Amino acid sequence: xxxxxxxxxxxxxxxxxxxxxxxxxxxxxxxxxxxxxxxxxxxxxxxxxxxxxxxxxxxxxxxxxxxxxxxxxxxxxxxxxxxxxxxxxxxxxxxxxxxxxxxxxxxxxxxxxxxx
Amino acid sequence: xxxxxxxxxxxxxxxxxxxxxxxxxxxxxxxxxxxxxxxxxxxxxxxxxxxxxxxxxxxxxxxxxxxxxxxxxxxxxxxxxxxxxxxxxxxxxxxxxxxxxxxxx
Numbered sequence: 001x002x003x004x005x006x007x008x009x010x011x012x013x014x015x016x017x018x019x020x021x022x023x024x025x026x027x028x029x030x031x032x033x034x035x036x037x038x039x040x041x042x043x044x045x046x047x048x049x050x051x052x053x054x055x056x057x058x059x060x061x062x063x064x065x066x067x068x069x070x071x072x073x074x075x076x077x078x079x080x081x082x083x084x085x086x087x088x089x090x091x092x093x094x095x096x097x098x099x100x101x102x103x104x105x106x107x108x109x110x111x112x113x114x115x116x
Numbered sequence: 117x118x119x120x121x122x123x124x125x126x127x128x129x130x131x132x133x134x135x136x137x138x139x140x141x142x143x144x145x146x147x148x149x150x151x152x153x154x155x156x157x158x159x160x161x162x163x164x165x166x167x168x169x170x171x172x173x174x175x176x177x178x179x180x181x182x183x184x185x186x187x188x189x190x191x192x193x194x195x196x197x198x199x200x201x202x203x204x205x206x207x208x209x210x211x212x213x214x215x216x217x218x219x220x221x
Binding site: 035044045046047050058060061094098100101102103104106107108109 | 165
């Protein structure tokens with residue numbers, strides 16, 4: 001049974017760095033790709049970036065300069081780090097297994113609020 | 117980056133009514149995928165590869181389209197279909213439509 005679960009701080013101060021973890025079970029990160037996707041309150045979905053099964057990464061050009069995705073295959077964990085957070089980064093953050101074309105397994109999401 | 121525009125943004129349908137949601141791409145895409153999201157929940161894959169129903173999706177749902185124009189259709193609206201539906205494409209990277217909120221009339 002494939003499961004993904006996001007974890008991280010619920011509150012981050014403006015200008016600080018966000019660190020999130022996606023812990024996966026039921027699949028191997030060396031043969032599966034995982035994306036991060038976010039959704040501001042009451043708004044739509046935004047793909048942020050992906051870590052491919054080979055460890056390579058791709059990022060949304062709009063946030064590429066602030067974003068880093070990495071993984072620890074031994075712990076089945078994928079990490080997101082995004083710096084220089086602003087209030088507009090307040091959102092629910094999801095990780096999802098990325099089939100090449102679409103996302104077939106999603107985590108429950110973690111809500112992140114950027115506020116002082 | 118390919119931009120996806122969904123219409124309508126919001127709509128209401130009566131039980132038994134036929135519903136069609138459209139998704140237009142700024143450039144031609146090979147496939148379109150759809151997700152259903154209910155309040156407080158993560159999106160669920162609903163239709164993939166334009167017309168294939170994800171596991172557990174009722175067969176009153178269907179998907180069609182090609183090139184820059186795609187649609188999701190419900191043949192007969194049911195109460196449980198109230199949700200927001202998002203289209204999504206992949207062409208070098210992933211983008212989503214803005215969503216269509218479907219309510220019960």
